Ligand code: PRP
Ligand code: MN
């Protein structure tokens with residue numbers, strides 16, 4: 001809406017890297033021995049996290065992507081999540097790791113996990129970089145979470161504000177400045 005704002009760093013690139021390394025180690029241990037792992041990124045927010053995470057997973061894996069519809073600013077509880085871009089491959093009988101940037105109300109990840117579970121993977125888990133439990137509307141949680149954060153608007157490391165700032169190497173919060181903020 002054109003209001004001026006500044007971005008304050010919340011989680012540094014260094015802290016993110018350390019956490020991603022630890023997550024990769026836990027995930028590798030959990031899936032140890034599999035020869036059928038598919039890591040699925042949810043577009044667009046997860047693309048930075050998935051790129052870093054897969055390089056910390058020391059198992060053979062495929063990488064695939066899926067895009068679910070965004071419900072924008074709709075705040076009703078009857079949110080519909082549809083698939084806009086589906087996976088290229090089949091996940092029947094596979095071990096699936098779904099990668100998300102953030103679990104907020106939980107509608108997106110909950111619906112995507114339901115849709116993917118219907119395809120009968122052998123196992124399906126989720127790893128989310130960020131979790132905002134205070135905003136949850138659906139009882140869902142990721143198997144692995146990078147950081148639990150308070151209810152603030154976050155950008156960077158894949159997360160956008162009106163489609164910008166996904167390229168910031170850190171995770172920051174948006175703070176509105178000037179007269180409009182008062
Ligand atoms: C954001 C975020 C998650 C989802 C979380 O995606 O990347 O996918 O919302 O919200 P929820 O838990 O309330 O469902 P968005 O729809 O903004 O699309 P993007 O990933 O392309 O930015
Ligand atoms: Mn998203």
Ligand code: MG
Pocket residue numbers: 045159160
């Ligand atoms: Mg977004």
